[in-house]
Amino acid sequence: MNTEPKNVPTAVEDFLPIQGTDYIEIYVGNATQAAHYYQTAFGFQPIARRGLETGSKESVSYVLQQDKIRLVLSSPLKGGTEIGKHIDQHGDGVKVVALWVDDARKSWEETTKRGAKSYMEPVVEQDDHGRVVRSGIHTYGETVHIFVERKDYKGIFLPGFEAWNPHYQPTDIGLKYVDHMVGNVGWNQMNTWVDFYAEVMGFSQLVSFDDKDISTDYTALMSKVMSNGNGRIKFPINEPAEGKKKSQIEEYLDFYGGSGVQHIAVATDNIIETVTALRDRGVEFLRVPTTYYEDLLQRVGKIEEDLEPLKELGILVDRDEEGYLLQIFTKPIEPRPTLFFEIIQRKGAKSFGKGNFKALFEAIEREQASRGTL
Template identity: 80%
Template sequence: MALTDSTSMKLPIENPGAEDFLPLLGTDHVELYVGNAKQAAHYYMSAWGFQPLAYAGLETGLKDRVSYVLQQDKIRLVLTAPLKPGGGLNRHIDRHGDGVKVIALWVDDARKSYEETVKRGARSYFEPKTLKDEHGEVVLSGIHTYGETVHVFVERGKYSGPFMPGYRAWDPHYQPTSTGLKYIDHMVGNVGWNEMNTWVDFYARVMGFAQLVSFDDKDISTEYTALMSKVMSNGNGRIKFPINEPAEGRKKSQIEEYIDFYNGAGVQHLALATDNIIQTVGALRDRGVDFLTVPPAYYEDVLDRVGEIDEDLAPLRDLGILIDRDDEGYLLQIFTKPILDRPTLFVEIIQRKGAKSFGKGNFKALFEAIEREQASRGTL
């Protein structure tokens, strides 16, 4: 949807167990704190096909930070870096490395969203505030979630500018072509030992979400490692948050590795949707994005497991794309290697052909691929 779109219409219910009292209309943007926003912006533009949208920094009156806003279809990334030593931004980057700080949620009423969540037990990040410029106004409010991750509620129905007040349009000569990414399908959070149910309860009690599915250590395990996961979703299904925690295994799981290097709970990966995963992954690979690979044997019997699909198997095998099926249809998915220096944040590319699940049939192959990468880093 366009930046100026707003709606109070009743959205279709996909998760009837959710109360959806906010309601949430979608993901407005994801903000990452990074060490060098200019260079990070170039990476996400060049490698991922994001387009320049807006900028804030010294030229717009900011003295302590700079932010570049990128967009590809409905996905918006904000990359923010400090301009001076000290302060919260530097502390966050020193502790966590580059990583997701803000998951911003698009709402019709940011004040109501704040009031409804805080009265249910959310810890305030900041109270509702209104930002204004010649293009209109945006209302923001925020609450804390797991680790140092926060949700910011964004009400932009009365705004027609490029992003929000305080930013100016950013229109450089370099305008890379899209790679076909459409929207954020889901975002996964990693939390510590025995914390998953705490945050599942948080999203149910504080935000009105309901559980879609759960996976235990029997579902997500290999010879060496295991984890547990529960997927929380709002009523219209536009926001899905799987929450992972470690489980006992013979060696250190990817969740433990993440928490060790991120120094706490945080966003593990963004799942970005496409309508043509073969074209998207091919374009990303050509631009330098590295993906996890699975053994060729995975494809020997995959069609026996998932049944007939529309795509030819050969390009899926060449690119390393995984396939899984549920009662609603099938999905295609692939995962990058960590996209940062620390083995923390990575990206999933997903194409849904009716399926509403998360690739349970691929867990073993995927996690063995992750373990091979962990072994190469000496962290397994």
């Protein structure tokens, strides 16, 4: 495993400076109910909406936010729409990973001239609160990146949206920001998309795992993590590897109907409190056997947290040269076994939990077996 960044761009070399994740748009069958779920279960706050009341005849969208994490949930308002076709093929899933940039036009020009397929030419959107510039490119599957330039905008979200301030506003649960987002791609496609992020977007390979790192007795996968110049955006890319049975990546590809976003990792400053709140609000998590905790401290060394609540909640721990991390994964949050969330708290660690891979994937295999898809 290579843990050292390769050719990390300097500020001068970084032709695509990205300030962070602007929003994640998920196409869903029922945005009204999905918005209620993300408020109730995950503690997201209602921010803005767009629909028939705002003049949108094709689709409805609800914008939810928790600290620096912003979700947009969109559904079609009639048959035969692009959103509807996407849902029919993929089920509920991530369509847009929007990136906050200082210059959306330059971002589009720099990436398209390096080979990106344009999804959305630069467009200026305006209302009484100012102007936003957006542009976009295609990535793996039907996933797209939209570049958002909002330095001249003071509105609630984007032009075309109105403030949404319902009476029902559950408290948040301490989620802070998007730590990383993982994409699943097809057989032998990982390096193609690694090269895309390196050559088209100027990302660097942060770390790689092969089937010796990520395997059990039955299944395996390979993964490489790509990061932008300032490290605010990290995209692990997974592909299947040969195994005795069907891997979680193959299961995802079958049910999603191709490549797409597998999971969204969101950070917290207190994973015990956050996961307790999520569990109490009905979110279900993958569980590892209690034997995982028998030699945990021997494996990872001294940690600040008490072991008992970690064991009770099923939180995993791993350590690298920089420190340690705590992480846990929800079960899929859609009817299909596709999209899920990771909750992560970093105590200095820069890695992604390599030491937990075997226990985690065995837990996933138990879920696959219960679904009859292993």
